[in-house]
Amino acid sequence: MNIKGLPKTLNICGFKYKIEYTTDTIKTDIFKRDSIYGQIDYVTRTMRIYIGDKKQLQKTEIINTILHEMIHGITTQNPLLEKMLGKDEELFTSTFALLLTDTLIRNNLINIK
Ligand SMILES: [Zn+2]
Numbered sequence: 001m002n003i004k005g006l007p008k009t010l011n012i013c014g015f016k017y018k019i020e021y022t023t024d025t026i027k028t029d030i031f032k033r034d035s036i037y038g039q040i041d042y043v044t045r046t047m048r049i050y051i052g053d054k055k056q057l058q059k060t061e062i063i064n065t066i067l068h069e070m071i072h073g074i075t076t077q078n079p080l081l082e083k084m085l086g087k088d089e090e091l092f093t094s095t096f097a098l099l100l101t102d103t104l105i106r107n108n109l110i111n112i113k
Contacts, residue, residue: 006063013077022050047066058112064098071092075093
C-alpha cells in the first residue's frame with residue numbers, strides 16, 4: 001500500500017501522535033500478542049496502522065482504522081466521554097469510525113485514490 005497522502009502525525013486534543021504504518025498485523029500490536037489492524041499507545045503517543053502486506057488493503061479500510069484509533073484518543077482525553085461510553089466504548093468507536101469514514105468519502109473530504 002502506498003501511504004502517500006496518509007498522515008504521519010495526528011494532533012488529538014493537543015497531543016501529537018506519530019503514526020507508524022505496518023505490514024504485519026502482529027507487529028501492529030506493541031506487545032506482539034494479537035493480530036490487529038490498529039492500535040493507539042497513549043504512553044509513547046504512537047498509532048500503529050496495518051496497511052497490508054501481499055494483499056493490499058483498500059485506502060478506505062486504512063482511513064477507517066486511523067479514524068477508529070483517533071476516536072479512541074479523543075475519548076481517552078475526555079473523561080466525560082469515557083464515563084458515558086463505559087463498556088460500550090469499542091462498539092461506539094467502531095460504529096462512529098465507519099460512519100465518519102463513509103461521510104467524509106461520500107463528500108470528497110478525503111481522497112481515496
Ligand atoms: Zn478499538
